[in-house]
Amino acid sequence: MSAESRPAIDGRIAELDDGQRRLLFDRRVGDAGEVADATRALLALVRSEGDDALFDFARRFDGVELDALEVPREKWGEALESLDSEVIDALTRAARNIETFHRAQLPSDVEVEVEPGVTLGRVFVPLEAVGVYAPGGRAAYPSSVLMGVVPARAAGVKEIVVCSPPGPDGMPSPVVLAAAAIGGATRLFAVGGAGAIGALAFGTGSIPRCAAVVGPGNRWVLEAKQQVAGEVIIDSPAGPSEVLVVAEEGCAQPAWLAAELIAQAEHDPDAAVAFVTTSPSLLEAVRRELRIGVAATPRREVVAEALSTRGALLLAADHDEMMTFAEAYAGEHVVLCTRDPRADRAGMRTPGTVFLGGASSVAFGDYMTGANHVLPTAGTARSFSGLSALDFLRSYTWQELTAEGAAGMAGPVATLAEAEGLPGHATAARLRGSKAGEETS
Incomplete structure (x- = not known):
């Protein structure tokens, strides 16, 4: 295999050393401390200087002098008119599938009488404003616009704000603008990176403060999201x-x-791609095809760096070892090309999303199936779920007791309150359990 297509790890699972296992299972970027400090400083500037900081970031990081941060609506329309009809049709089809799948996930309100006279409920309401980040830089991601905007719209959010980095002309890519229009965004700003995350979280003179900030991005965007997570x-x-x-x-x-490996590696030099099989001959065949594919792709340098940094070709001793490895890996995307992928999927608890069978390429999910492509990475799928309409809802409970319900509950509640040393609680309960309490109710 040529140096350009050689993965960082190539061998048997059973023979991996401690360093190789760390590389596979601890996929956080290595300069997290440096990125964290730099991101913290950028967020502080956004909080204190607002729009002025964002204009400065555009000059420093994007190399453009912006006249305004917000992209006018007419530019969205111009972008739509400039695109090939096939691109518009594809975006429209993707938006339709995303809406169909995400509307189906919306929960119903709950009302239940837990005991006679005591009725409880849970109500789901949409957030007022949400921010959607769409990456730029190496490639435009209109698909990320749809993946954030359409579920928010399905959830009933009123204000859906998109931020995406400006290109050389001071505008995000035309396909990003078009996706914002097709998806149903309400406002769009030519702001990228950690600055965009801070602006959406804190609000500035131009950009409204949002209750949620979602969307994929590079290590600075990820770090910024983690740092504002206590506020949004x-x-x-x-x-x-x-x-x-x-x-x-x-x-x-x-x-x-x-x-499949090349498709995800072309996203970013920091991308992690791994292949595992029980077949030595299949491993060799994939190794050969990988060499051919890397040599042919226009994004050869990005793919090669990702492979050499976090790529792996692995041989498992048997099916159990292969699936145990898959569970431990907790991948953002897992492709199951096994003899019974549905059965194998049923035994998994840690993937971000799973594609069943050889025809089910991740590329379909990235763009058009309707499932969300904003997913947890670096092993965090062990705890986190992919983006859905549920992320744009909050809920609250309500509780109603009749006089009879209060009377039946007053004694036990007073007992518990006194056991905790809270006599005021006990009194409040007993009053409602007394005859006088029933009359005043």
Whole structure:
């Protein structure tokens, strides 16, 4: 295998050393301390200087002098008109599928009588304003706009604010603008990186303060989201992309399997891509196809760096070792090209999302199936879920007691209150349990 396509790890799972296991299972970026400090400073500037800091960031990081941060609505329309009709049709189809799937996930309000005279309820309400971050830089991501905006709209959010980095002309990519229009965003700003996350979380003179900030991004965006998480809701630690392809002999063409690795590696040099199989011959075939695919891709340098930094080709002794590894890896995307992928999926608890069978490429989920591509990375799928309409809702409970319900509960509640040394609670309960309490109610 050429140096350009050689993965960081290539061998048997059973023979991995401690350093290789750390590389596979601890996928956080290595300069987290430096990034954290720099991000903290950027967020402090946004909090104290607002729009002025954002204009300065555009000059420093994006190399553009902006006249305004907000992109006018007419520019959205111009972007739509400039795009090929096939692109518009694809975005529209994707938005429709995303809305269909995410509306189906919306919860129903709850009302239940837990005992006679005591009725409780839980009500779900949409957040007032949410911020959606769409990455820029190496590539435009209109798909990320749809993945954030459409579920928020499905949840009933009134103000949906998109931030995406400006290009050389001071505007986000036309396909990002078009996606904002198709998805149903209400405002859009040419602001990127940690500055955008801070602006959405704190609010500035131009950008409204949001209750939630969602969307994927690079290590600075991820760090910024984690730092503002105490003030706003964030979706999950969605950092550089990653995929684990799990395959058995005869279940998918080797070229397809190699293409899955290349597709995610082309996102970012920090991307993590891994392949595991029980078949030595399949491993060799994928190794060969990977070499061919890397040589052919226009994003060769990005793919090669990702492979050499966090790429892995692994051989498992048997099916159990392969699936145990997949569970421990807790990948953002897991592709199951096994003899019974549905059964294998049923035994998994840690993936961000799972694709079943050789025809189910991650690329379909990235763009058009309707499931969300904003997913937890770096092993955090052990705890976090992918973005959904639920992230744009909050809930509150209500409680109603009749006189009879209060009378039946007063004694036990007073007993517990006194056991905790809270006599005022006991008195409040007993008053409502007394005859006088019933009359005044």
